Amino acid sequence: MSARQKELLEAAYRYALDNGLADLSLRPLATAIGSSPRVLLFLFGSKDALVRALLARARTDELALLEGSGDDLGDVVTRVWTWLAAEEHRPLLRLWTEAYARSLTEPDGPWAGFARATVDDWLGVLAAGQPAAERDTPAGLARRTLALAVLRGALLDLLATGDTERVGAAVREQLALLRGCGFPQ
């Protein structure tokens, strides 16, 4: 991967964060980042390959979210949610949602397997937040699957409404439930 290629990938990535991947087109992209379709195809081989490179690039940003760990599921959920709720991550998360949804309907193409891969990514991180004894039990699997669902569902809500307060309260509610049923009422 040449220096020029990295540079253009980075620029294209910023462009994709702003404009989405759904109707990404080489000519507008190229002019926006000061290049040409000819060059993009020369460096990346094809548009599909470029999109794959962009998804891989987005994944490295997403992995930052998954770094670090807590010693129980609640800590991990709290940390991940803080990351998800941050305004500056919203473009990336929109891109993520777009790729996720698209990979559900198009089994071929550059999107293929994206949804499945991120489920495994995230479940792995949540598993790291569980005590070893619980991790391998069916109940442990169900519990981290639930934690994943809450985070993803809350993310969808947040992206649609921007209502950080309401959605954040819901996540805290879940944390209270997990911590031992001390929820109000």
Add this chain to the structure above:
Amino acid sequence: MSARQKELLEAAYRYALDNGLADLSLRPLATAIGSSPRVLLFLFGSKDALVRALLARARTDELALLEGSGDDLGDVVTRVWTWLAAEEHRPLLRLWTEAYARSLTEPDGPWAGFARATVDDWLGVLAAGQPAAERDTPAGLARRTLALAVLRGALLDLLATGDTERVGAAVREQLALLRGCGFPQ
């Protein structure tokens, strides 16, 4: 809305369930449903209007999911989840996810407002499953937001992995938490 229009909309809807809306194109659609681009444009006005009609059509199917009610949040969650997990509803739910994701990145176009609208739809139904006294409190709002997140997150997981057992167990885990903290361990 003429009879012919209803008929074609229904056929186009079935086509969209199979092929998605992302790269829907008039000519392939028209030949698949035994019509022509000319006719589709005559009856619906434009492609955007046709897509809007398809989204509205999908919404009526989705409203079936929201019909009926239980007398507490757990009942509603159980009923909705049963509907979501059914194999035969998967094409509709993929379509739903696609439209949701797309409406996040493209504020204009036929998708606009779709995500926001369904959040309100679903929250309304969940609110109907809450006691009147709880419904209007901040805690009540947080609790149904949480229920929504669990359902949506579980749905995303299910669509990506098809693992009904694991995801179903997660939802049941949440129901146990709600029912009074009687979760194992």
Add this chain to the structure above:
DNA sequence: CCCTTACTGAAACAGTCGTTTCAGTAGGCG
């Protein structure tokens, strides 16, 4: 019968798409 309304087919329009062809330029190295 005629006129209107609803609908349809065939073909063309202007535009965009990803990709290719051809023709270079620039720089390092022998």
Add this chain to the structure above:
DNA sequence: CGCCTACTGAAACGACTGTTTCAGTAAGGG
């Protein structure tokens, strides 16, 4: 110098897009 490799610009290719133009057909009501 000459050669090779890396990169780039301009233009074209064929295929596809939503939409329009023009020309009908068929039915229903006066």
